[in-house]
Amino acid sequence: MFQFTKYLITLLFLFWGTFCSAQELSEEVEYVPEYRLEYRNRIYNDQIHTINFHKGGSSAGLAIINLGGGEKLELTFDDFSMKVEDLNYRIVHCDDEWNPTPIQYFQYITGIEEPFINDYTFSTAFNQSYVQYKLYLPNEEIRFRISGNYLVYVYRNGDPTKLLLSHRFYVTEDKVQLKATIHPAFKPAYREKKHEIDFSIDYSNYQIINPADAIKVVLIQNNRTDNAINDLKPLFVSGNTLEYNHNGPNSFWAGNEQRFADLRNLNLKSENIDGFVTRIDSTHVFIEPMEERRMHRQGNLLGSLYGGRVIGSNSFNHTTASDIDYCMVYFYLKQENKDPNGDFYVFGELSNFELSERFKMEYEPEKKRYRLAVYLKQGMYNWQILYSRDGRSGDINRIENSFKEAENSYSILVYHKDITADYVRLIKHTALFFPSEQSQFRFNLNRD
Template structure:
């Protein structure tokens, strides 16, 4: 009898438990590379678009089979649990459609097919609601290849963002704090302490984002956020970079080149900067850009090269070192882990990447806890130039989903005390 009651309760609660699960991005298999979202102004892996703008997703499949891929779009709440909206409420038209636009590589050592998906299109006519979305790409056997998050916002609330040095004297030289002012001229917000949620993103990295800070006080129709520690980020350091737009000649960050089955680019060995003085070196905040000389279309004419990374550092017994950047959505996986070479006393890694300009850094991951330390190799310096984005969500009393009503952005190049 007790077992029957337990089974009944489990059957009753299971749908609720499944619905409340927080969704996470799925990283692609090794033969899918260079996942890129493009807009009129940026290229990267975290698109934040105004509702009604075109979403453009591109990626390469390093096979010669011209695979068929299909896309599915889902809407999510602020905390990345599935929203209660049915698909017809947030999507006009159909998804689960085949990606029709693709081209094969031309004049490259590495054969690949380049896929391009634009929304809206003839099948998916429009995305109707603001908020958080996930796009998932499946193959012809209905197996999930990868998934990526994106956001659509309504331009209703004005979001003022400013970057300050940390107000905590213990870390004043290592952290940056983000202040926010949200103005709500265009909408009457009910009980903003409960209905407004915020998300602060540093350098397009959702892994380190600070979420759901409450306004400290209101001034007229403005919500004020001026926290001492809760909105503070480790400042990090400028990213290392390299560029191999010409695979036949050494370029920025490339020491020498060898041609085997593919071109191999050997980068200059990096050294720890944690205990060295800060040096300003302009970067693109962890992003990447596909570039290639003497080409008409870099999408299909840029080649893939084997990039040899090396870091001069003593072996760390209890932690792993990974290469970190927006080229794979700041993911930590076996493909980014460096191996220690006891003969050269260096950490080394070879990665297959498309030609271009890449930012990267080295981070440590604790083997027991999984805790990431972004400053363990590069250090943290308050002078570092970082980009900060602030998203403002609103869920009115009785509403069924979180609207994304405002978006603001600032750079720490204008940091003040």
Template sequence: MSLKPLFVIILFAVPFSLFPQVEETNPPEHIKTINFRGTTAENQLPILTLGDAVILEFDALNGEENDYYYKIKHFNFDWTPSQLVQSEYMDGFDNQRIRTYENSFNTYQIYSHYILTLPNDQTRGLKVSGNYMLYIYNSDGQLVFSRKFMLYENKANVGVVLKRARDLDVIEEKQRVELTIDSNNMQLNNPYQTVKAAIIQNNNLNTAITNVKPQYTLGNKLVYKYDSETSFWGGNEYFFFENKDIRAANNNVQFIDLKDLYYNYLYTNIIRANRPYTYNPDINGNYVINNIDASNPSIEADYAWVYFSLEASDALKNKQVYIYGSFNNYAIEDSNRMTYNPESHNFEHTMLLKQGFYNYKYVVADNNGVINDGVISGNFWQTENNYKVLVYYRDLGARYDRIIGYGEGSSVNITN
């Protein structure tokens, strides 16, 4: 047999495994407050039923009323490119201009607020479930930023239970997710090969556990009762501040100042890793835009320079410390990196943020971008965390990964 035909067969058998996983692109400095959600959810990772509307909002602070365009791509469960062509997953067209925007009203910081709703007249709908990426381009065709979202079908019931870890070395620090997937009347062929689960803690895709396969079957149910394979560090409750009244200091804002814009100085936060766990209600890293004096916070909420400070121990002084939360898409970048001040003995940093209620925490990252939030916040099994579970299924011979089920759980009722 000739080697050339054999090579061609092998090449076409595994072409898509050669593509790397796609990552989200974070925006430049003049693009702020990217809010990606469904019609009812407040600014969270969009995991929506197939057919539901998806809404993207963002602010452009350059005051130029630029034109922005969007594209949508479909991906496999592992965020490698899907084999589907656009007409197979989309009804209509993308690469369209975002037509809805308003300019800010009665604010010191001038900005334009853009809103994209899907489906619309040009993009009439998305046909299949699975992973998607929304790309935003400027009028020169340059990518400005991108965001992931997921659409699922209600074909399977997903039970999510939170337990403490079984490993005694980390029993005080980790939380374990147990799953039960009931496919109802849907036949799951060879589930150990075709079914994969993804578990997401607090809407943070950076720490998600993916490609989890069933441990065993029980009748028509798939059961996952792993220990280390589905365990997460518990972390700690998020710090928070609120500046919906931008002219007054409240809710962890120590004092304010007005220069070109308002400056909000937060109280200095402490290192909690070696302190006992204390319950402090949070919204699991999320944020909500609000202005106490506005009827439409989307265009009437102002921007303020928010001054963060964190006490520094000797062990932290030479570390790379970052401010972390949904407000910056859990990114590790220079824009949210703190600087050690030898005079105050604190880590300090200032960020331009829109008025509202914010959750945040401090994390340490090494030169390779590996994140450790336990160094500063500590890890506690009692921490209240939210977990979302996606169930992917690719039947034998199918060309894309469907999401056939979605489940959600909280560690508020965690058990041994």
């Protein structure tokens, strides 16, 4: 009997030790899905929110700086996990079609290959705790050696499979002269609905072999890349000037004025806000239900953000970017039936100018509407509703319609595919606005 009792006690100790070890292991191990890096704007981790990536001191436009010009890009993002871990980032040079360039890191960057992000701040917001990370490019650890398209991606603990985000940006030179105009399309069928961009490139002071083939031009509307025009050839060559005065291929659907909401004050029912619900630990904001637009809508009195946003709060106790809070925002789109062929997306800088799953609307048949609930940081927001059949390219006309009076921003990027070099240079960037540059939104709120 004594031997049996001793044997039973031994088994219990072994079982308890195994149980405790398993429990400790389960507490220490966290499964993190592995993602394949994509060379586009993307959030890979659900804890990451509000990516801002602009030239320092600006709150709109492409993330673009001049090579050796002394300018800096500022990347910020919020991490809801509240885990302060080592965050690394890496820079990749890409060609004009966003494929990685087959050259060594030291050929396009001077500095460290996998530096850390050391600038972070704990939020003091009431509803949502987060850690805000900030990175300036270039910095003391890296310098750009060549122009072109670039991608930055961020990951945890030196492990590139633990991706957090990736984002495109540009480093440009100023090697050629560019003149451009924007006007309603010439073709009668599109005159009331499209904007056309005519431009010329003067390369008198820059040597190019076979310029008609070596020069590649990309046109971008409101920071969108899903509808970018990237297959233009010059209509003709006059001396050292390439002329792109096409009649159709260089035109965009004008769309409508951006939808707008001011979320800086969560107690003020401003334009396009239907109401608020405030709870102990959260604030819920309901945007007025949206419908298909049949007419051109006048823009907001403050001007257009061209699909962008300006993060900020006008509450008396919010003085820095890390004080700014989050709220749950509800978007509704009235539709009698669910579309069987495609989906609707809330689109703009709030979605990183991507057709993002996080911003795809879901249909509620009993209420005959599409719905999206998403966490947004306080600030002023523009957005539009895009319709997509494939999740890659969006149709502005399905909901917003198009009118020539609509305000839009445009970027012209000029690339040089030099046969003597191993990479594609970005030799010119020009930003344009319709109807005029004076309409550009210029607010900068609560920037540290």
